[in-house]
Amino acid sequence: MKIAIVCYPTFGGSGVVATELGIALADHGHEVHFITYKQPVRLQLLHSHVHYHEVTVPNYPLFHYQPYELALSSKLVDMVKLHGIDLLHVHYAIPHAYAGYMAKKMLEEEGIFIPMVTTLHGTDITLVGNHPFYKPAVTFSINNSDVVTSVSESLKEDTLRLFDIKKEIYVVPNFIDLAKYDNPYTACQRDLIAHKNEKIITHISNLRKVKRIDNVIEIFSRILEKMPARLIIVGEGPEKKPSKKLCKELGVYDNVSFVGNSHEVDKILCFSDLFLLPSEHESFGLVALEAMACGVPVISSNAGGLSEVNIQGISGYLSNIGDVNEMAENALKILESPEVHAEFRKNARKAATKFETKNIVPLYEEVYNKALKSISGRI
DSSP states (O other), rough: OOOEOOOOOOOSSSHHHHHHHHHHHHHTTTEEEEEEOOOOTTTOOEEEEEEEEOOOOOOTTTSSSOOHHHHHHHHHHHHHHHHHEEEEEOOOOOOOHHHHHHHHHHTTTTTTTOOOEEEEOSSSHHTTTTTOOOOOOHHHHHHHHHHEEEHHHHHHHHHHHHSOOSSSSEOOOOOOGGGGGGGGOOOHHHHHOOOOTTTEEESSEEEEEEHHHHHHHHHHHHHHHHEEEEEEEEEOOOOOOHHHHHHHHTOOGEEEEEEEEEEEEEHHHHOSSSEOOOOSSSSHHHHHHHHTTTOOOOEOOOOTHHHHOOOOOOTTEEEOTTTTTHHHHHHHHHHSOOOHHHHHHHHHHHHHHGGGGHHHHHHHHHHHHHHHHHTTTOO
């Protein structure tokens, strides 16, 4: 099968999942074409079945905002015709499903009928999509996709609650290649980021308000009162500056490292003793799953799909959004006993196996076959 994947090429979860999916599909023998404005950060072009096509947006002075959707639609049309692509898989309802629908319509004018699978990841539904300016376009894009998937039951429920959806939504969870998270690193390398007696606490996100970085720092401050520790914050975003200010106010600044966006997330996680994710919204929580794959227990909120990933009392603990006291207590419950910590580490890794690549990619292949059958019945 020849599959075109449209995604954001950034460090966000949707781009990571789309990229990993494409690579896994190529390993299954499919021909995969990534179509986006920049090479995805996780994409290594060392595979004979993986191709990347850049969408270039001409800079016309006429436009105050350059029309990316128009450029993407045209590029999709060209690539489908040039490479004989069988199916479009777009990640995010807008702008990708919207652009994909326009490409489908242009192709139909030339007698080419191609199905489109749309995967909903979260902010395209709960934040951006629910805005009155975008809601009609999101609803239209979902209802005019051939098959729709969401990354969690929680996100499916949110989508059906917020939009007038006529399509069935299939839940296909995010996934992880566990082999990539086997720990090849030595203790002496761990010493590069923390002292031997310090617990390493980690948070990874795009540092937006919805991730509640202030809660991360508050929880860490309470851990630091009880034991030597270092907080590693990975990512870039608008909350970075106020977070540094809060660190200074709480007197923990010297124990916190802001490392920015990193290509060594697996190394940081393998050195970590605990992962914090107190988000206000989280459609799935891919970073929590990545932590668990490294055997790192997770302290999280119970927002969105997190309870489908982090198992209460097994891989970590879940608390109500903003309940810093309980989160800190649970963190210390894990960290203060080496035996308890070891048990949580083992359980976290075991819980992650449910989402292993080999279990999830075949579900997408089933979805693709559904989409191909749906389009063949209309030709």
